[in-house]
Amino acid sequence: MRLLVVNVNTTESMTQTIGARAAAAAATGTEIVPLTPAFGAESVEGNYESHLAAIAVMEAVRAYQGPYDAVIQAGYGEHGREGLQELLDVPVVDITEAAASTAQFLGRSYSVVTTLDRAVPLIEDRLALAGLAARCASVRASGLAVLDLERDPAAAVEAITEEAVRAVEQDRAEVVCLGCGGMSGLAERVVARTGVPVVDGVAAAVTVAESLVRLGLTTSKVRTYAPPRPKQFRSWPPPVAAAVTGAGTS
Amino acid sequence: MRLLVVNVNTTESMTQTIGARAAAAAATGTEIVPLTPAFGAESVEGNYESHLAAIAVMEAVRAYQGPYDAVIQAGYGEHGREGLQELLDVPVVDITEAAASTAQFLGRSYSVVTTLDRAVPLIEDRLALAGLAARCASVRASGLAVLDLERDPAAAVEAITEEAVRAVEQDRAEVVCLGCGGMSGLAERVVARTGVPVVDGVAAAVTVAESLVRLGLTTSKVRTYAPPRPKQFRSWPPPVAAAVTGAGTS
């Protein structure tokens, strides 16, 4: 089977990292196709960028030529999964939800540890809307931005590990979901320090998507995720030329 | 003061209707500026179109030249208010939330009555995230689409009124919020049939926005709605030419 794994930001190197993680978790015979949106922010760290990513991800999937069996939205706490479910007939899996859902099989409660404090509300909202908040002990942030991670990876790993320890000791989490991209050695460090299972959202989403496909299950179309009704759209989608040549802005 | 009232779809006539309702509710000295997004769907009836509207509304506000004191997002149950709050320093008011918040001062519980069944989950989610669900007795839909409204307005008014009656009698609503655009005579008909106060979201949002401005209050910037961090965007916003000349699609 073929799974599209769509990054939410426009940074190709992150797409490659995500793709590699997905491939490592995939079963034999599963092909992972990583996609990068044609427009949007280089990193998604807030509501504006997340709303933009929502449609950028949808356009990236629509632009993909060729068949696929499921789509994974590979952003933590981002908007847009519902829209993808309307557009597509195949299963759509959000990594935030896949991680939480997987964590719930491993312990009585779980925490999410992420980087920026401002991502916390987005993740909390995502979990609440998905019906996965009841066993969420906390969503914690290290306070570091993505760029900080690159400047001093060792310090970043340590800061996130510290929050994971607090989640286990203070919030009584029994599982930790990592809500931030693949810093090398992070999961191992958190396991070593906390002694609890650590769930990676991309890997979890791959197994969820594979399972849905194998069981022959896909999105219910009776109400919330029914296909969009036929209608006129003005100036959308943007012409390919615009998408390709538009200048970046800050 | 000047309030931007932004329609979520691209239908100019609906923008005018919304603008007129807003102006009717505005205090002396309040200027209402209705805006129509430059791209998006002719009507917003689902998640995909709503996600698209989210950024279209943001771009419409960004494109507006000149000062303003607050922004009203005039779509029922739509995405995007959080992103606008990040981008702007002035208050942002969503009509779904303004209607519910107003209704709570009038009765112990309220219902929302809208047109399409598929809008119900979006409205429910919006209310839940805004912390306004506890006193929501129900969100009900008449099952009619916007186009149905135009084809047989009298029947549409009757269908919605019937749902309002059910909300009051079966769900024990004490106030009704109308989650659909200005059909003439609708509110009067619902009041006459149910005997409960009927809240119009646009009118409510105008008074909320005016109040916030007069009290000198605006969006908290300490966490969730902090301004976007400086960063590179690829191919966004779309060039003006694309926005102006892009062909509609169905």
Place this chain on the structure above:
Amino acid sequence: MRLLVVNVNTTESMTQTIGARAAAAAATGTEIVPLTPAFGAESVEGNYESHLAAIAVMEAVRAYQGPYDAVIQAGYGEHGREGLQELLDVPVVDITEAAASTAQFLGRSYSVVTTLDRAVPLIEDRLALAGLAARCASVRASGLAVLDLERDPAAAVEAITEEAVRAVEQDRAEVVCLGCGGMSGLAERVVARTGVPVVDGVAAAVTVAESLVRLGLTTSKVRTYAPPRPKQFRSWPPPVAAAVTGAGTS
């Protein structure tokens, strides 16, 4: 329009302070009429006194001669709003609820900071019953009584400000509602120290009441707030002479 702003205790000087705050928030053309109950406690700091205030406020409104457009109950976390809604045809606004409702438009969560610890449960109950608890991050108290405020205002301001800082930093509040009467400079100090919007309940209630009146909306009478049924009352209301000459007790 004319708004009755009813103090919950019998201290005239507090009525005047409340009236002045209300007048400062009122729109041009709004007349503020401050009222003091004819009986009850000099300050309301607990359930017994609050239950007493509930009916004292109702009697004060009933005793008022002349027309009015809405009533504001100006006590934080007090009983009685529901009874007033039964008795009156005009809108009734509680300042606890108006503050919370306003705060929800400004940030993802809010905290209330008050003086006495024993007021916390009353405020929490009020918010829960009003359906405004979901986005309440905390209700915090400085531990100081009203009299302490008068003895050392600077220390009182500082103590309350400290709690506001804890609400923002520890409870993740993004807005602060001040649940205690007009200490000069308090709001400014809290804004300066926390950087979050600060909502004053009396000012918020004035704008809510004005909005309801302008929109032509008033309390739903179909169930919870239907007028009292005709019936005999024994020894109530107390004769005017008693109310005027009754001796204070401790």
Place this chain on the structure above:
Amino acid sequence: MRLLVVNVNTTESMTQTIGARAAAAAATGTEIVPLTPAFGAESVEGNYESHLAAIAVMEAVRAYQGPYDAVIQAGYGEHGREGLQELLDVPVVDITEAAASTAQFLGRSYSVVTTLDRAVPLIEDRLALAGLAARCASVRASGLAVLDLERDPAAAVEAITEEAVRAVEQDRAEVVCLGCGGMSGLAERVVARTGVPVVDGVAAAVTVAESLVRLGLTTSKVRTYAPPRPKQFRSWPPPVAAAVTGAGTS
């Protein structure tokens, strides 16, 4: 031990009925002292009358001469229990809460069946604040007023029984609490028709009060129910003469 059982309305015959029910449930050695408030409504059917009853009950207890071991507030869904707890050192038991608490030992969920529809919100609020709502399947009303009960008792019993049947069959209640005063044969009829245990609030409250007294437990005074702080009250309590001679009003 001696238990004060305080009616919430001023109708002596109802006080006697309540007293008889309490005495029937009391253990050997328990003395039941029924009390009628000196002022208030002849029946309590709404918030205004309930707020008034709250203080009337408190004054009735304060006026009682002689020792007692606990107090039962014998009104369904009424305000005021919290105030009594502040004033007294002995346990205070509300019949609404005693019935629900007892019901929870008998089945997985319970319903309350009462007379007037407008009592439903008061009962729901009382249960919510007491932390007893999670297993409440419904609060249902027959739509009959107290006076209807007297005019046609057989029809009233039948109407209430019908609601009890609906509670069991439609709401899946496994226990029924009767939220209305002693109609002869009502409990037997409901048991016969529904097959579920029927809890009488007054009887339940007597056993709860006796248990608390025997276990040597009384109200916690550390925070919410601490005694009122010393302070001045204006014109309260009303002079005895006023309470005795005040004319009834409608």
Place this chain on the structure above:
Amino acid sequence: MRLLVVNVNTTESMTQTIGARAAAAAATGTEIVPLTPAFGAESVEGNYESHLAAIAVMEAVRAYQGPYDAVIQAGYGEHGREGLQELLDVPVVDITEAAASTAQFLGRSYSVVTTLDRAVPLIEDRLALAGLAARCASVRASGLAVLDLERDPAAAVEAITEEAVRAVEQDRAEVVCLGCGGMSGLAERVVARTGVPVVDGVAAAVTVAESLVRLGLTTSKVRTYAPPRPKQFRSWPPPVAAAVTGAGTS
């Protein structure tokens, strides 16, 4: 009346302690019959042992010869009460639930303090399923095991008392339920240090059971607790010989 008080573990001395506590709380004329399960763990400290205790308690009750009026399951946070309710026609009272239910009459919120940290989730689940979690401020553990209690009783009492103090000061509990067996002087010490009422589950359960019996109320049989349907069981119950001679295992 006769109450069976069933220990959940196989340690006879604990059965005797529990029986003594029950007898001390019982009314004149109530006979307490303490029972020890014929199989199971010497102490119950986790889910496996608790599931085992669930059926051991049921078998102990089934093996009891002679009449009885109610059954008390005397384990804190254990499984099995629902099964007993199916098997029996008389009331069944769990001490965890009796303590919480009693505590709710005494203060606005309560905490449970127990010994082992791993008991916390079981107690929380028990309270949640019983509909008693809304006013539960916290479930806290001292971290000591039962054996620790015996090795250094004074230290154990002190450790538990410390947690009770934290419950009152940090979690705002107004009542404490002791979720651990009879250490001498524990309740007195907690009362002395915290100033809040302390509820013993066994004593509370005795008064609840007595009350239900006296009111003529027993378990609803319409749905959840209907008797087991007639059917074949394989190899159960275990033959008496096996129960008597089976060797202990670790």
Place this chain on the structure above:
Amino acid sequence: MRLLVVNVNTTESMTQTIGARAAAAAATGTEIVPLTPAFGAESVEGNYESHLAAIAVMEAVRAYQGPYDAVIQAGYGEHGREGLQELLDVPVVDITEAAASTAQFLGRSYSVVTTLDRAVPLIEDRLALAGLAARCASVRASGLAVLDLERDPAAAVEAITEEAVRAVEQDRAEVVCLGCGGMSGLAERVVARTGVPVVDGVAAAVTVAESLVRLGLTTSKVRTYAPPRPKQFRSWPPPVAAAVTGAGTS
């Protein structure tokens, strides 16, 4: 990998059916080992039988010789999963939870449809404790017992299908989980009548267990599911002879 799939009742033919369903869902290379408990009820339809099944399942797993990678508890709404998690180092998956968790990826809400009405509370409790209740629209029962299914399979399929239709139309479920064993053609019939995805718990559990094993994740041992502490057990487990020769009872 090898998965133990443990039936909760003692009927071998049902074990075989469950095993076949599991095998059909398993990936290439996954070996399914169906197990039948050595004691317990021929069908599990209530709390008593479910408590008994809890330990029978644990003993069946303990008695299994040879390695395995995960365990599936194949009973809908049964007790015991937590105990298994304590005893084992490999993942444990309950089919009730696996079905719900899978359903949440497919639609905004799901319903469970089962046979006996008395199973409804057990399933609701299981979902609540697992944190999977927020998106559960309803748990519905056809009112038929397992034996009814065998007597008239066509009628049974129709009765269950009718409830599924009600779940979709009245409760707004978008996915249906079948909480009852393999009636031939049931899933197909429900899909045909409702148009929504239908999730089989056994199949879902197989894919969840495979995913956990492949991701190298297993039960957190830091608190709730820590191994039982070393201690003496009396008369447990029952001697093999007793398990083999014990006579059935009704």
